[in-house]
Amino acid sequence: MQLIQDFYGRRYRIGETDRLLLGRPRVWVLVAAWAVMLAAGAGQYGYGALLPGLVAERGWTWQQGCWVLAVWTVCQSATVFVATRLPPAVTLAVGGVLCAAGFVALAAAREFPVVLASHAVLGGAGAGLVYGTCQSTVARWYPERPSLVAVVTGAFAYGSIPFLLTGPTPAAAVVLVLALGAALILRTPPDDWWPRHLDPRQWALDKTLNRDLRHNRPAIRQYSVAEALRCPVAWLLYLAVAGAAAVALFDIAYLAAFHGLLAAGLFAATSGLTRVGAAWAGVRFGRRTVLCGALATAGVAQLLVLVAPTVGACLAGAAAGACYALLPGIVQGHFGERLALPSFFYGAKAVGGLLGVLLAAYVGTAGFGVTALLGLVAATLISVLRQPGRPILASW
Known part of the structure; x- marks a missing residue:
């Protein structure tokens, strides 16, 4: 292991392979993060698509239905930053449980306050933990290929499409299984880790x-x-x-x-x-x-x-x-x-x-x-x- 610095003052830790640190190739991290993000975004894009039906079915006002989405968005974006500070296994496990709880409540509860507290607050916070963990972990394992982060975040959007056909109950089971499975795989590399097949100082210039x-x-x-x-x-x-x-x-x-x-x-x-x-x-x-x-x-x-x-x-x-x-x-x-x-x-x-x-x-x-x-x-x-x-x- 060696620590070096480039022209811009960026530090790199080289010498350790992904197999040595993870016990498997780093592509496992990419695939696991992509898979769990497929389910986590259903609370935003999927809920928005089903919003008119939910409002009509449960007797909410249009404004109440929108407030659920608004609070979900606030809680999701606010917890993304928190996820970068904690171990991935913890944030994914907690995030998966919260997302699943939110989906279950969305499927079973008709009362607006219950859905607001469960799906919007808990489910939104859970989705933020999943999003922040997957994005930051993939970025750390692929510092030389930052565009791969877009592969993971893209799943957060298009992964919600099956939700339109199945509804929130199956989504709860899927996100829980995928999040707990990803928690077993995702680990963060040491700070400033860099793949040893590529000279970072040459890459920087x-x-x-x-x-x-x-x-x-x-x-x-x-x-x-x-x-x-x-x-x-x-x-x-x-x-x-x-x-x-x-x-x-x-x-x-x-x-x-x-x-x-x-x-x-x-x-x-x-x-x-x-x-x-x-x-x-x-x-x-x-x-x-x-x-x-x-x-x-x-x-x-x-x-x-x-x-x-x-x-x-x-x-x-x-x-x-x-x-x-x-x-x-x-x-x-x-x-x-x-x-x-x-x-x-x-x-x-x-x-x-x-x-x-x-x-x-x-x-x-x-x-x-x-x-x-x-x-x-x-x-x-x-x-x-x-x-x-x-x-x-x-x-x-």
Whole structure:
């Protein structure tokens, strides 16, 4: 085992193989994380699709049904950051039990307060623990291939589609089994671990070896969360993420109610399936450029939904997926590779998601004008981001 440092001050621990540390190839971690994420996202995308039926069946008001989704979103995004601080076996086991409990309550309970406390609070917190654990663990095992994180987070979206056919009861059993199974497999490598087949110092500087360097410049140094928060650019990025979340959650709450399950299903499918492509495009053309385009597309798609719901839902879903696929790389490009940082900025979903769902609950169709504007504002904020500590003339 050897500790080395590159030109940008990043540290690497080399010499230990994944088989030595895990007892198996690291691809097991990727597959296990992907599998459990398939079930965990049903509480968001699946619930949104079934929301009109739940409201009609249980005698809730439309606003009550939306409040369940809003609180679920807040609890899910708030616990993602917590998951990066605890052992994966613990967070996955607890997260799986909470998710399953939430689904059981959603299937069995008719009373709004019970569903709000169980599915929204407990189920949302459980989903956040699963999401944060899977995302951060895969990132740590694949530091040289960050786009693989998008494979895992994409499952959080398209994995909810079977939920539309089976309902919440089977989802409870599936998420519990997968989470407990993944808890037996997922382990975190030592801090700064790096695969020994690749020279990290060469990878950090050689654009032929690391194509990401051609259009994405690494952060000038490694920031802690506290240091990042002292940079004005961090708050611009936080607002942009909140705006993107507001657009996405408005669509999740609105599409099924006013345009049917097909539109909601297409939104979830495209949100998940386009994430790997968005991650590739971020390497090929630059993450900031692609993210600006995705956010602008999200804004335009809001208006398109009104006249062509199917096309608009596909574009909106693809744009939402691209935003979440590119977020970790955008954060790392500005503030470095501390694992807690992407999870902190993901927490902006709590603010934006609450706004988006409540727009769907209380404003309705007129909310499309607001979310269209939010998408364009978020694109503008991303376009003016500059790496802290780097002279403006030298920034990308």
